[in-house]
Amino acid sequence: MKYGFFDDHNREYVITSPATPYPWINYLGSHDFFSLLSNTAGGYSFFRDARLRRLTRYRYNNVPIDTGGRYFYIKEGETLWNPGWKPVKTELDSYECRHGMGYSRITGMKNQLEAETTFLVPSDGSTVEMQKLMLRNTASETKTFQLYSFMEFCLWNAWDDQTNFQRNFSTGEVEVHGPTIYHKTEFRERRNHYAWYHASETPQGFDTDRETFTGLYSSYENPDQVIKGTSGNSLASGWSPIASHRFDITLKAGEEKALVFLLGYTEVDPAEKWESPGKINRTPAEKLQEDYGNVAAFDKALEELQIHWQNLLSRFSVSTPDEKVNRMVNTWNQYQCTVTYNMARSASYFESGIGRGIGFRDTSQDMLGCVHQFPERVKTRLLDVASTQFSDGSAYHQFQPLTKKGNADVGGDFNDDPLWLIMGICRYIKETGDFSILDEKVAFDDVPGVPETIATHLERSFSFTQNNLGPHGLPLIGRADWNDCLNLNCFSENPDDSFQTTTNKKGDTAESLMIAGMFSYIGEEYAQLLEQIGQSEAALKARQAVLKMNTAVENAGWDGEWFLRAYDALGAKVGSKENKDGQIFIESQGFCSMARIGESKGWPRKALDSVEKKLATDHGIMILQPAYQEYHLELGEVSSYPPGYKENAGIFCHNNPWVMIGEAMEKQGDKVFDYYSRICPAFREDISDIHRTEPYVYSQMIAGKDAANHGEAKNSWLTGTASWNFVVISQWILGLRPHWQGLEIDPCIPSNWPEFRASRVFRNNRYNVIVRNPEGVNSGIKTILVNGEEFKSGILPLKESFTQWEVVVTLG
Numbered sequence: 001m002k003y004g005f006f007d008d009h010n011r012e013y014v015i016t017s018p019a020t021p022y023p024w025i026n027y028l029g030s031h032d033f034f035s036l037l038s039n040t041a042g043g044y045s046f047f048r049d050a051r052l053r054r055l056t057r058y059r060y061n062n063v064p065i066d067t068g069g070r071y072f073y074i075k076e077g078e079t080l081w082n083p084g085w086k087p088v089k090t091e092l093d094s095y096e097c098r099h100g101m102g103y104s105r106i107t108g109m110k111n112q113l114e115a116e117t118t119f120l121v122p123s124d125g126s127t128v129e130m131q132k133l134m135l136r137n138t139a140s141e142t143k144t145f146q147l148y149s150f151m152e153f154c155l156w157n158a159w160d161d162q163t164n165f166q167r168n169f170s171t172g173e174v175e176v177h178g179p180t181i182y183h184k185t186e187f188r189e190r191r192n193h194y195a196w197y198h199a200s201e202t203p204q205g206f207d208t209d210r211e212t213f214t215g216l217y218s219s220y221e222n223p224d225q226v227i228k229g230t231s232g233n234s235l236a237s238g239w240s241p242i243a244s245h246r247f248d249i250t251l252k253a254g255e256e257k258a259l260v261f262l263l264g265y266t267e268v269d270p271a272e273k274w275e276s277p278g279k280i281n282r283t284p285a286e287k288l289q290e291d292y293g294n295v296a297a298f299d300k301a302l303e304e305l306q307i308h309w310q311n312l313l314s315r316f317s318v319s320t321p322d323e324k325v326n327r328m329v330n331t332w333n334q335y336q337c338t339v340t341y342n343m344a345r346s347a348s349y350f351e352s353g354i355g356r357g358i359g360f361r362d363t364s365q366d367m368l369g370c371v372h373q374f375p376e377r378v379k380t381r382l383l384d385v386a387s388t389q390f391s392d393g394s395a396y397h398q399f400q401p402l403t404k405k406g407n408a409d410v411g412g413d414f415n416d417d418p419l420w421l422i423m424g425i426c427r428y429i430k431e432t433g434d435f436s437i438l439d440e441k442v443a444f445d446d447v448p449g450v451p452e453t454i455a456t457h458l459e460r461s462f463s464f465t466q467n468n469l470g471p472h473g474l475p476l477i478g479r480a481d482w483n484d485c486l487n488l489n490c491f492s493e494n495p496d497d498s499f500q501t502t503t504n505k506k507g508d509t510a511e512s513l514m515i516a517g518m519f520s521y522i523g524e525e526y527a528q529l530l531e532q533i534g535q536s537e538a539a540l541k542a543r544q545a546v547l548k549m550n551t552a553v554e555n556a557g558w559d560g561e562w563f564l565r566a567y568d569a570l571g572a573k574v575g576s577k578e579n580k581d582g583q584i585f586i587e588s589q590g591f592c593s594m595a596r597i598g599e600s601k602g603w604p605r606k607a608l609d610s611v612e613k614k615l616a617t618d619h620g621i622m623i624l625q626p627a628y629q630e631y632h633l634e635l636g637e638v639s640s641y642p643p644g645y646k647e648n649a650g651i652f653c654h655n656n657p658w659v660m661i662g663e664a665m666e667k668q669g670d671k672v673f674d675y676y677s678r679i680c681p682a683f684r685e686d687i688s689d690i691h692r693t694e695p696y697v698y699s700q701m702i703a704g705k706d707a708a709n710h711g712e713a714k715n716s717w718l719t720g721t722a723s724w725n726f727v728v729i730s731q732w733i734l735g736l737r738p739h740w741q742g743l744e745i746d747p748c749i750p751s752n753w754p755e756f757r758a759s760r761v762f763r764n765n766r767y768n769v770i771v772r773n774p775e776g777v778n779s780g781i782k783t784i785l786v787n788g789e790e791f792k793s794g795i796l797p798l799k800e801s802f803t804q805w806e807v808v809v810t811l812g
Contacts, residue, residue, distance in 0.1 A: 049402035050353025197243035205231025337369030369723030393464025418461035473552035487636025517591030590658025644707025669778030
């Protein structure tokens with residue numbers, strides 16, 4: 001069942017029913033100011049850090065779902081409704097939500113009165129969310145009605161806001177000046193920032209105190225002031241500050257009216273906080289209100305936003321025989337990669353914005369899907385990541401976006417982390433050719449004030465794995481590897497323990513085959529990097545280390561038909577046919593196959609065949625099988641989930657691409673595309689009632705075959721699934737792969753594709769590529785023509801100045 005459709009021309013997903021199977025959201029913002037917006041206008045906004053600078057309040061896991069947002073109430077006679085349906089949920093005569101690139105437009109109609117609300121954050125970095133409300137009287141008679149705006153302020157620190165009530169009920173403060181409501185809680189002390197909600201016209205009434213607006217025993221669904229058609233003109237003093245404007249409006253038949261609302265964030269110089277005693281310095285906020293608080297400014301901002309996204313997305317575009325592939329590659333996959341890069345794992349409808357911040361491993365993978373769009377931003381982020389590394393090569397697992405300091409509550413000892421930095425730096429250099437990043441200097445977290453080159457950071461990363469090997473010569477897992485729930489040193493019997501931060505074993509025995517595969521796969525790339533910068537001796541040593549790791553895997557990591565997953569703290573096998581449950585895991589099959597470990601013995605092919613036989617479902621590839629039926633003290637959180645969910649035999653869409661890349665290396669184009677289409681959201685649109693999350697972005701997890709709700713997705717938007725699947729489709733299926741010397745072309749496509757076209761900007765060169773497949777093969781290049789002349793190399797020509805190349809590839 002579908003709840004909307006793709007408008008490919010306008011790069012929008014059009015939702016035609018407000019009661020979607022789960023809230024379907026969009027993200028607004030490109031720089032420091034961000035908003036989450038659902039198809040019913042739910043969500044919240046924040047500046048830079050969703051925990052420490054939350055502007056508006058949102059209640060997760062509430063009843064009803066998706067409670068809180070930016071609401072407009074329309075009261076015409078006894079009829080009360082919202083353009084986005086919620087929170088009143090009056091049945092609308094028509095409804096539509098269009099989620100576009102950095103903006104959303106929600107339109108509702110009731111009794112021939114149409115309300116169109118468009119939301120965006122400007123692409124120029126201004127710290128405002130702009131809201132344009134168009135009211136149209138399509139009836140043949142005059143209409144008189146009341147319009148109320150509404151949003152609820154968060155008292156900045158989102159964690160404190162929902163826990164420290166003994167303080168928070170006494171701190172709320174506001175100022176009201178004309179059409180602008182200023183939220184200045186804690187401005188009297190250590191804060192030098194405030195939020196505000198501005199209307200383009202002076203209202204007939206306002207409220208800033210939630211209890212006055214809603215009533216103590218009423219709700220968003222039936223707020224007292226709206227029901228009565230009045231405003232309390234309240235000034236919040238403690239309790240819960242809000243912002244609401246009331247407009248009394250009359251529209252003649254066919255008349256329309258536009259209003260612009262701005263939610264803003266303003267910082268001021270601490271020495272210039274006050275305009276007068278007790279009155280905030282409003283000057284910088286008023287400048288934003290003047291610049292953006294009108295219809296012309298809104299329309300200009302929308303046009304500039306669309307140009308901004310057109311420029312980003314035009315750097316890679318395709319035309320294939322499959323429209324679902326086209327819309328994912330050209331629009332939605334790239335868009336999600338950018339949003340995920342911006343948000344990391346901090347703020348979604350499944351991540352509260354309070355706990356996780358930016359992950360060391362997460363962001364090092366997220367950049368894979370967007371480095372072609374904004375390499376300079378990626379470079380800055382990689383330097384931030386390196387600064388949270390310790391001098392032994394290990395790292396903080398997470399850091400906060402506002403402070404860029406490591407999250408001490410989580411700490412480190414996730415032993416896969418260092419290798420991801422090597423991959424991220426290598427992929428950045430391959431995309432840009434910018435080897436100078438290796439000379440950039442940032443200090444290790446535990447040696448402040450002593451900057452070291454990024455080249456040194458990579459050396460420490462590589463050495464960390466070599467220096468932390470277990471009894472079989474395989475990498476020690478630490479608290480966990482990529483699978484945060486495989487906690488082999490935890491051994492927790494206390495339900496109040498965190499699996500990720502509790503360690504009850506020394507950690508010198510439990511080993512990870514996934515990290516072994518990573519070390520070999522990424523190690524070869526690291527060796528190539530060393531060769532590129534003239535360090536041939538270091539490159540040789542790196543390859544020797546890789547060879548030694550491969551030997552360790554061959555000696556102790558093969559289970560007969562697939563690669564083991566790990567050895568636990570007792571030295572027992574994990575992911576073996578000897579186990580009752582959890583006999584095979586996807587991660588080690590993916591990375592060891594990508595590393596081509598045991599290739600001469602046919603092991604990658606055998607492992608991938610085992611994946612298809614034991615892990616593949618119609619909804620994607622499960623993370624393990626059989627599912628754990630009971631809690632295993634020696635395994636940790638992986639066995640704590642009910643069978644079929646999350647890490648206990650769920651379909652983790654993040655690691656499915658590793659198997660796809662393994663199959664692409666085997667030149668199995670039909671199989672690669674089959675796996676790709678099973679989890680690709682556009683291919684799942686027709687089963688949205690089963691899938692539930694948005695059909696335009698990837699989700700982290702789909703319930704596996706052991707689950708009651710097999711095929712149901714969770715944790716959409718912020719997932720490494722986005723970047724890795726973009727890597728698969730762009731670099732391995734379409735075959736346009738960044739290389740040290742240029743852009744390599746090596747497609748591995750479905751045999752029923754007769755042709756595809758692609759356009760790719762790479763290092764200031766644009767390649768317009770036609771790939772023809774007259775013989776219906778998966779791979780293999782017969783000829784390459786560049787600007788009409790035969791070209792022998794698979795790495796396309798490259799010039800320093802802008803050059804456009806016309807490339808024709810014939811497979812066969």
